[in-house]
Amino acid sequence: MSFSFEHLFRGFEIALTFQNIFWAMVGCFIGTLVGVLPGIGPASGIAILLPLTTVLPPTSAIIMMAAIYYGAMYGGSTTAIVVNIPGEASSVPTAIDGYEMAKQGKAGPALAIAAISSFVAGTLGLVGLTFFAPLLADVAVAFGPPEYFALMFMALTLVISLSGRALLKGVISMALGLTTSLIGQDPLTGAARLTFGFPKLLAGIDFISVIVGLFAISEVMVNVESRITAISQKIGSWMPTWADIRQCTGAMIRSTGIGFFLGLLPGVTPSVTTFVAYDVEKRVSKTPERFGKGAIEGVAAPEGANNATSTAGFVPLFSFGIPTAPSMAVLLGGLMMYGLQPGPMLFKENPDFVWAIIASMYIGNVMLIVLNLPLVGMWARICVIPFYILGPMIVFFSVLGTYSIRFQPFDVWVMLLFGVIGYLMRKFGYPIAPMVLATVISQMMEMSLGQSLLMSQGSVLILFTRPISGVFMALAFISIARGIWLQIRSHAPEVAVEEAD
Amino acid sequence: MKRTAVGVVVLLAALAIAGAGVSNAANFPKKRITYNICFNPGGESDITARIQEQVLKKNLGVDVSIQYKIGGGGALCWADLAQSAPDGYTIAGHNLPHIILQPLEMGDAGYKTLELKNIYMFESTPNVLMVRKDSPFKTLKDFIAYAKKNPPGVVTVGGSGTSSANDLGTAELNKAAGIKLSYVPFGGTGSAVPALLGGHVTALMSYSPMAIQYKDKFRFLAIASEKRMDVIPDVPTFKEQGYDIVEGAYRGVAAPPGTPDAVVKVLADAFEKTMKDPEVRKKMDHNGFKTEFMGPEASQAFVKKKMVEYETIMKELGRVKK
Amino acid sequence: MKTLRQADIAGGCFLAFLGLFILYAASNIRLGVERALSPRFFPSVLGFLIFACGVGLAVKSWRFRGEDPGIHWPDxxxxxxxxxxxxxxxxxxxxxxxxxxxxxxxxxxxxxxxxxxxxxxxxxxxxxxxxxxxxxxxxxxxxxxxxxxxxxxx
Incomplete structure (x- = not known):
């Protein structure tokens, strides 16, 4: 797909037909809905609607499915901010500051800034997609297994630094998260690991149940024990002030950049980029101590990265036919149901199709902000629902979300267990974020390390001699060295900043 | 009092469920059938099921609900199937070599290969060995010569997962040609593609649909089928190039152990009719899936035959659990 | 456990044992085929890391003599x-x-x-x-x- 204004105009012409606008709207609406419901991600949202495609022409169907995908990125922040349930791993960084804001009665501005940041990043990302896709496509495949490993390794070292003074506890939290994900079959050899003879454990532990447990369930526990009457006593102003928006401008642009470039890589999902964006924002901030206590940039950054990543995912899709996320794969599956062959040829031979989707995404982003901003008032009110009703509701949605991952009660037991673990971690001041990121990327890290070693016949040097991966490894080691240095010099107790009241 | 009431209710429910189990085939099916897919949405199994869905509903006369049960490379789904009610209302897609290799390698995979009741085997995707268009290898011979010239293990071949048909196919090629390629497993068929596009592996052992999707990027050295495929007529087989390798993944559907034969037959007939539907066939062929038509007995016999074959290969490779 | 210091000493010891247990479990993983990356590698590294950090945490807290932030237990x-x-x-x-x-x-x-x-x-x-x-x-x-x-x- 190469750019020309002619193509783009033709795309808008197709996208602006009544039918296509209608299906984009349906997609945006459903996307927001599946984004809001914890556990039900865009992939299952799209899959549920696949039968609809038998009655729709391909272009409308893909426009709708794409809208579900990026629409879910808008909705995902809602429960994270309002009730501290990140429905996907990518909303975890949003929950850190977003929920703090909600507790202070600022759920409205947090939700609004999330929508605005999503819009800005989504649209900027689209501009990148529109004009530079052919250039950027090569970035996507320049990353081989060693680069992936180095990137993940660096992301882990960055996220540990989020734990403030509690460095040791941050490392422990990360190591426990990585270990949890190892349970089950080894992705490289198929060997059963850490299953202790339980066949149920062979299929592994799904990270959604871990996340929902760590956040939502432990939150409910902490709230019921202190018998709070509601998450927030008041709802302040619904809209962010101009000062808020100005404060977030930098964060939005930086996170767009981070989310977009990392999002070009197949397999790097928003769950990774949101953490990196949050961390970077904290580092560049003049007042990093505000992070974790309701900093509005802490909401803008991950939400921006989220949307930029999902938009960037269309670059390898349109250039090589490579899906970068599970939901993209479902989208491609939808194409095959029409008898179309996904792959680079499809998009080369049908420019109208590609450009209609891109054009519809501009329209969809506008629809989403129009749809989401008025909803902010409604969502923000959830915070003042008496907690004796809201608590059981949170549990209800958590149980349903967790159960629907694989439809087995086992995942709900895991959620409950991690609820207790999360509760103890809060009490003892262990940061939770490193555990979440570790659970998400553990398998990918091990797999790419194994692949790298196969490529180099067992030599670790491959991680350092290839330029891109070498840079990431160097950054990671600098980060580790800095951490050890700070640890030696500090004589403070181990307290996680994000948990300190 | 309350407790007794609940007890009675639970008992009644249990009876109702048990009663549903002995439904006879004459009025089967009379309610919605759940068709479990054991791999990610968007994968080959899912796409096939989605292509079949509408026609299958028509042929069965009831709703068919496609659900995903993902985990352990399919093991979660098949273990679950092995414990489902044998009434024909829960079926699941199954794959060769997975259902043979998992119990073989893991010892206890939560199910046994022959315990799953085969309904129908409807497609296969032969292995295809591919390299980049700009690579110096024009033919399989060039490739093998290059592998022989280099120290063992230097030439890398990517593919989908460990103990997949791709993995076995690479091992078989190693043996047949007397070379040693390093097999690099990826998370799925799709995620191995960028590795070849970026030149991180020398070649890719993948399935036939990829040979259609990437025809302008990759060059296809050989296909591991008996005969050339109609949709990719210029890809030569391994056999005609002197290597006796026929390997690929087979997909079908299975029912829980103990499902009555009459019920299985109703399902098998519906699948047969679906697979012979011209519209379905066209979509399958077009996407590079090779359609197969093996009913319950034929697919059961096929699984048994493959079990013997794979066991031999796995023993030679030293991958059988002792 | 009223103070964070006590909790961290106890937690550190528990984690040290957990780490050892993971190391033990890792050494029992069946190896199967020879691969470049052994399936035992990651679990062993992590087991050791958890063990080491657990010990580190216990020791650090043991030597800590400052003002304790305390733990907010419920009534x-x-x-x-x-x-x-x-x-x-x-x-x-x-x-x-x-x-x-x-x-x-x-x-x-x-x-x-x-x-x-x-x-x-x-x-x-x-x-x-x-x-x-x-x-x-x-x-x-x-x-x-x-x-x-x-x-x-x-």
């Missing part, structure tokens, strides 16, 4: 509420299969709201009914997910 009644709430969730999950999602949801929501606020039992029952209905209409009907429906809806 006795709060503790009871937490435990009962957890048991209710467990019951919800256990009853899901036999009773079906809608009925189990109703029972769970009514019971836990009733438990948290006994004087508002009317609200409890109404909320239970609403959530039960939502679970049926949205998740079973609309989204077509295969939740157990129970004998009521078969």
């Amino acid at each position: 006795r009644q709060g503790f009871v509420i937490v435990v009962v709430s957890l048991l209710l969730i467990a019951a919800y999950n256990a009853l899901m299969k036999p009773l079906g999602l809608p009925l189990a949801t109703f029972l769970y929501a009514a019971a836990s709201i009733g438990f948290l606020k006994p004087e508002r039992w009317g609200v409890a029952i109404v909320s239970g009914l609403v959530l039960g209905a939502v679970s049926y209409v949205v998740f079973i009907r609309l989204l077509d997910l295969s939740f157990p429906m129970g004998f009521l809806f078969e």
